[in-house]
Amino acid sequence: MPGRFDISSRIVSQKEIAPDTFLLRLYAPEIAENAVPGQFVMVRPGLEEERDPLLRRPFSVHRADPDAQQIEILYRVVGRGTRMIARKQAGSHLQVLGPLGRGFSLPKGKIPILVGGGLGTAPLLFLADVLEEKRAVVVLGAVTRSQLLRLQDFSSTGLEVLVATEDGSLGNRGLVTEVLDRLLGRLEKDARKNVVVFSCGPMPMMRAVAGLCGNYSVECQVSLETAMACGLGLCLGCAVCSDTGAFLHVCRQGPVFPAGQVDWSKI
Amino acid sequence: MPGRFDISSRIVSQKEIAPDTFLLRLYAPEIAENAVPGQFVMVRPGLEEERDPLLRRPFSVHRADPDAQQIEILYRVVGRGTRMIARKQAGSHLQVLGPLGRGFSLPKGKIPILVGGGLGTAPLLFLADVLEEKRAVVVLGAVTRSQLLRLQDFSSTGLEVLVATEDGSLGNRGLVTEVLDRLLGRLEKDARKNVVVFSCGPMPMMRAVAGLCGNYSVECQVSLETAMACGLGLCLGCAVCSDTGAFLHVCRQGPVFPAGQVDWSKI
Amino acid sequence: MSAGKARFFLQAKWTGARSKMSRQQQTFLGNGPEMKVSIGKLELKNPVMLASGTCGYGPELADVLDLTNIGAIVVKGISMEPRAGNPPPRIAETPCGLLNAIGLENVGVEAFISSKLPWLHERNITTIVNILGNSVGEYQALAARLNKCPGIHALEVNISCPNVKEGGVAFGTDPEQAAKVAGAVVQACDLPVIVKLSPNVSDICSIARAVEDAGASAVSLINTILGMAIDIQKKTPVLGNVFGGLSGPAIKPVALRMVWQAARCVDIPVIGVGGITSASDALEFFMAGACAVQVGTATLVDPGAAGRVLQGIVDFMQENHYQSLKELRIGP
Amino acid sequence: MSAGKARFFLQAKWTGARSKMSRQQQTFLGNGPEMKVSIGKLELKNPVMLASGTCGYGPELADVLDLTNIGAIVVKGISMEPRAGNPPPRIAETPCGLLNAIGLENVGVEAFISSKLPWLHERNITTIVNILGNSVGEYQALAARLNKCPGIHALEVNISCPNVKEGGVAFGTDPEQAAKVAGAVVQACDLPVIVKLSPNVSDICSIARAVEDAGASAVSLINTILGMAIDIQKKTPVLGNVFGGLSGPAIKPVALRMVWQAARCVDIPVIGVGGITSASDALEFFMAGACAVQVGTATLVDPGAAGRVLQGIVDFMQENHYQSLKELRIGP
Numbered sequence A, B: 001m002p003g004r005f006d007i008s009s010r011i012v013s014q015k016e017i018a019p020d021t022f023l024l025r026l027y028a029p030e031i032a033e034n035a036v037p038g039q040f041v042m043v044r045p046g047l048e049e050e051r052d053p054l055l056r057r058p059f060s061v062h063r064a065d066p067d068a069q070q071i072e073i074l075y076r077v078v079g080r081g082t083r084m085i086a087r088k089q090a091g092s093h094l095q096v097l098g099p100l101g102r103g104f105s106l107p108k109g110k111i112p113i114l115v116g117g118g119l120g121t122a123p124l125l126f127l128a129d130v131l132e133e134k135r136a137v138v139v140l141g142a143v144t145r146s147q148l149l150r151l152q153d154f155s156s157t158g159l160e161v162l163v164a165t166e167d168g169s170l171g172n173r174g175l176v177t178e179v180l181d182r183l184l185g186r187l188e189k190d191a192r193k194n195v196v197v198f199s200c201g202p203m204p205m206m207r208a209v210a211g212l213c214g215n216y217s218v219e220c221q222v223s224l225e226t227a228m229a230c231g232l233g234l235c236l237g238c239a240v241c242s243d244t245g246a247f248l249h250v251c252r253q254g255p256v257f258p259a260g261q262v263d264w265s266k267i
Numbered sequence C, D: 001m002s003a004g005k006a007r008f009f010l011q012a013k014w015t016g017a018r019s020k021m022s023r024q025q026q027t028f029l030g031n032g033p034e035m036k037v038s039i040g041k042l043e044l045k046n047p048v049m050l051a052s053g054t055c056g057y058g059p060e061l062a063d064v065l066d067l068t069n070i071g072a073i074v075v076k077g078i079s080m081e082p083r084a085g086n087p088p089p090r091i092a093e094t095p096c097g098l099l100n101a102i103g104l105e106n107v108g109v110e111a112f113i114s115s116k117l118p119w120l121h122e123r124n125i126t127t128i129v130n131i132l133g134n135s136v137g138e139y140q141a142l143a144a145r146l147n148k149c150p151g152i153h154a155l156e157v158n159i160s161c162p163n164v165k166e167g168g169v170a171f172g173t174d175p176e177q178a179a180k181v182a183g184a185v186v187q188a189c190d191l192p193v194i195v196k197l198s199p200n201v202s203d204i205c206s207i208a209r210a211v212e213d214a215g216a217s218a219v220s221l222i223n224t225i226l227g228m229a230i231d232i233q234k235k236t237p238v239l240g241n242v243f244g245g246l247s248g249p250a251i252k253p254v255a256l257r258m259v260w261q262a263a264r265c266v267d268i269p270v271i272g273v274g275g276i277t278s279a280s281d282a283l284e285f286f287m288a289g290a291c292a293v294q295v296g297t298a299t300l301v302d303p304g305a306a307g308r309v310l311q312g313i314v315d316f317m318q319e320n321h322y323q324s325l326k327e328l329r330i331g332p
């Protein structure tokens, strides 16, 4: 595993790109160079002397730009920690630890289908950026058009982008899983072996995606979220139940797991 | 006792007027109208949701401007709380409770001598502002010239201002107590009855001032500092030892006390 | 804010929230959630009290908090004789917490009755007197003296002060001693008796059960956790008394756990105290099984805290369709 | 950072500080303050350790902390058989604190010896193994198994886990039980035995004395304080296990008080743990009477914390002319 780095990272820019949703650009050379799609970073919301909130917050690497030595984080303000981060302005610094965890693994020769819902698009853009397989398809879903994040950027990767909104305000009316169902249903049985689904989004969505892929016998990798204290494998706090009954540790064995490894009934 | 008010106060301006020393102007109508010299306010360093540091910080009212409905606070950054306050910018808000405590009381007909050292000038400018007795004298001391705060403003009150610096860079070389000693020594025994000394500054200075006044049988009031949790008389945390062995509560019975009431050996 | 105004404020808020609901729900909810709470024969208008030692004797707070709007005020611990308290420094700030070693400074029971109680009584403020003795006899004498004083609605027995002991053991850490004190107080008065428990124990349940058996009407917990701080520059303990009691948000998880445990081992009401600064904190305690809460250190930082806690509880219950406080409780 | 580099770093800092001093002082101070500490027959190069359960088995931290520069690593608690641990969620954040209910998940003693220990041994990292049993017999068996394993320098006996009990009482809250466990471990091995005490007790001294009498080389304290949190939206305890252990800055005042008490009632070394995030925190513990400290939760937040704590202690001692850690202690 390549190194992990704990750095005081300068904020290059921070923009509210949708209500309560921010795009944060950080100068973080070591992380930009070493990160792979699906990995995450731990960000300290406050200054070093601030002890409340105590823990760092995990965020997927949304994009890594090794040339500019920068990374991007796409996040939503949901509580105290994210609110504090959102208040920071360009030029100030954030303590950032990363890159952490195991990202998506690209099985040779398979055609990827990226399935993201809501903030689940965060790790997928990085993945779309680096995919060499240009037959890959991106399926993005949201409740409504305005919540479809980074659509333009996904399109610019040159991959095919399919969209589903629950209210039909853009693309297919309905859920991403319906689009995925149709995509997979259209494939020959043999062709399904050559497809891999990468998914990130709300738990119910990922559960449904995992179920679908199971039914179609299509390989599927999901990126899980859980409460984390360290992100390094020190505390064993980030356990989720596996199919064998043992626990998986999201920060070190994940956050990306083969969907079949996860006990979806206990998440 | 007039009312006390807990208000979210807008920062009108905040300036670093000397290294680590800030002049903060707050829009606080109720406090500006009701405060008397020697009273203080309790300021919350963080936002409401921030619980660390937990306690508010006490600061003397440095100036009150009922017309502009504003007050000023003069403070030095010594720790976490003051550092947080210093980071706030004009336009943002601070939670401020006040006016609190008992201020200086002006015995009718007596000529005041105001003796301040270091940050002890903070409550004295407010006092100088409102004095009707124009024969009053202000004695200010500091280690060196650059640490003599608000000199111009004291002069503008029209009162006589005497200055002492330990390095002689301005005014008399030496301590404020030496200047005071000379002032009091020059007075006839009878005239001393018509003088009152108001003092605020570092403990050793106030102790010396209290001692001098004792020797000359001159009335003396001192403004004490102590750790405080509430500033309202709720916790009884702000005790200092009195001459009778009982405890004085700085936030409610003070912060201004007749110097004779304080047990100086235990401070 | 006058009592009338405060009630109007609550009323106004409710009306606003209610207008969002269907007519059916409105009828169902009647006048909003039931906020009354019984502690023995005492009925409180709502479950938010001010904790002893953090609200003086009342007048100190009057400018910034409407005391008639609060469930009850628990006044500073009272002993037979006046006490001077501990030498300064008496307080120290810690991460999300406060250490205090006030040493139970108080005016003594006679001065309390003659000069403090009338102010509360005149205003019809529900008043609970926190009492503290050096011996079982002193507790008993205090209870007898305060019994039938007009304006006193209940006693809270502080057996948890770390600095007061009998036979080397603090009353609050030994079930037998705790029961003795509780029993003596219950015998000596007709008032509801709340026993305030110490968290500095291995087994909170054995103490809670002991005082329940001794006849207490309720238990309140937790008092402060024994702690200390050191000034490394001066190389000396910060507090004049070396040790002090830790309170504030830092101790909330411990208080909540003990309330959960106590609520599952006694049948009398459990009053939750410890680190409550917001409605959401208070709601955690109700869910853990508390029937009422006390706001302590938060009032020192924010004198209007208890009012906001109360309003927030009502809002939450309204929004989440809870009709009574009891429904908040998790499990049995 | 390699070991060599780290030492150079310390050296460089000292040189800088020293150059401000007179020649006389320089001679007097020699090579700077003495940082070595003895725990039984084990000598640590400095008094800063990593606390059990917050530093994995070592490699997890290697990228961000030079482990050879640290006094010792206390690895995650080990039991005879592997343990799966508690159901999630296992952690919850509280004001300045962390609740955990990991449930002592670990690989078991055999896997530890075969797959975890070699990494530490190869790097010459001073390793203390935290052990945990369900019975006195299991503690004894663990000690026997780990005895003479190359690379293990001491055992730390975790009798303070709230979830493991014998006869209904956790080992850590009963002096007799604690002494039994301690005695059995001491008998079973030649290693220095540190007993890690629980804070969930009325009287820390009786436990500390009991394990001292049973032959422990040192005590470490405190383990986490039992607490809980509730999710009011979901109306359920946050932790899968309902209760968890509170750690972090919030508990520092309690840990410091207990270390002060323990240091005044036993003669064996006392190791301070609880809420240490900075050198100034650690110095409070030395002043309270600790001979060494452990950094726990701070490492989770800030994986390099222990290194900065160590450097800060050296800087403070240098600036304030302390020649040895013992001089930091207040009073007897």
Ligand SMILES: Cc1cc2nc3c(=O)[nH]c(=O)nc-3n(C[C@H](O)[C@H](O)[C@H](O)COP(=O)(O)OP(=O)(O)OC[C@H]3O[C@@H](n4cnc5c(N)ncnc54)[C@H](O)[C@@H]3O)c2cc1C
Pocket (backbone or CB within 6 Å): A040, A053, A057, A058, A059, A060, A061, A073, A074, A075, A076, A077, A078, A079, A080, A081, A082, A083, A119, A122, A123, A224, A225, A226, A227, A228, A255
């Ligand atoms: C591997 C990983 C990658 C993530 N990537 C992203 C990302 O790219 N963008 C993004 O916006 N968010 C991401 N998250 C979630 C993000 O970490 C949480 O939203 C954040 O920690 C909340 O912090 P807070 O202080 O604002 O909220 P808190 O006040 O701590 O909590 C507010 C709410 O958020 C929930 N919450 C808290 N922590 C987490 C968590 N770790 N995971 C899920 N829910 C949580 C709480 O239960 C609560 O309901 C990721 C989480 C993980 C584990």
Ligand SMILES: Cc1cc2nc3c(=O)[nH]c(=O)nc-3n(C[C@H](O)[C@H](O)[C@H](O)COP(=O)(O)OP(=O)(O)OC[C@H]3O[C@@H](n4cnc5c(N)ncnc54)[C@H](O)[C@@H]3O)c2cc1C
Pocket (backbone or CB within 6 Å): B040, B053, B057, B058, B059, B060, B061, B073, B074, B075, B076, B077, B078, B079, B080, B081, B082, B083, B119, B122, B123, B224, B225, B226, B227, B228, B255
């Ligand atoms: C009635 C009163 C009026 C005051 N007026 C002023 C004023 O006008 N201007 C001004 O700059 N300061 C004033 N002070 C002191 C001011 O309150 C403290 O400097 C401030 O609380 C420190 O907060 P902090 O978080 O920055 O420091 P902390 O991190 O809390 O402490 C840093 C250092 O300051 C000391 N300290 C902390 N609190 C106090 C305190 N209440 N009094 C004295 N020392 C303390 C600590 O012991 C420590 O050494 C006043 C204090 C009182 C009691």
Ligand SMILES: Cc1cc2nc3c(=O)[nH]c(=O)nc-3n(C[C@H](O)[C@H](O)[C@H](O)COP(=O)(O)O)c2cc1C
Pocket (backbone or CB within 6 Å): B235, B236, B237, C051, C052, C053, C054, C076, C077, C098, C100, C102, C104, C130, C158, C196, C222, C223, C224, C246, C247, C248, C249, C251, C273, C274, C275, C276, C294, C295, C296, C297, C298
């Ligand atoms: C300054 C101070 C004084 C206190 N005095 C008393 C007291 O006299 N009697 C008592 O039973 N509890 C006393 N307490 C304990 C509180 O009533 C309360 O139990 C404790 O502080 C925990 O609640 P909190 O975290 O909300 O403050 C005092 C607490 C503080 C902070």
Ligand SMILES: Cc1cc2nc3c(=O)[nH]c(=O)nc-3n(C[C@H](O)[C@H](O)[C@H](O)COP(=O)(O)O)c2cc1C
Pocket (backbone or CB within 6 Å): A235, A236, A237, D051, D052, D053, D054, D076, D077, D078, D098, D100, D102, D104, D130, D158, D196, D222, D223, D224, D246, D247, D248, D249, D251, D273, D274, D275, D276, D294, D295, D296, D297, D298
């Ligand atoms: C996630 C976590 C796991 C822990 N596991 C253990 C353990 O296995 N054995 C043990 O003796 N202590 C364990 N502890 C307790 C710590 O070693 C330490 O005693 C406690 O956290 C207090 O120190 P701190 O505030 O610096 O974290 C654990 C603590 C945490 C936070």
Ligand code: FES
Pocket (backbone or CB within 6 Å): A227, A228, A229, A230, A231, A232, A233, A234, A235, A236, A237, A238, A249, A250, A251, A252
């Ligand atoms: S978050 Fe600590 S081990 Fe995963």
Ligand code: FES
Pocket (backbone or CB within 6 Å): B227, B228, B229, B230, B231, B232, B233, B234, B235, B236, B237, B238, B249, B250, B251, B252
């Ligand atoms: S600071 Fe609370 S009573 Fe004075």
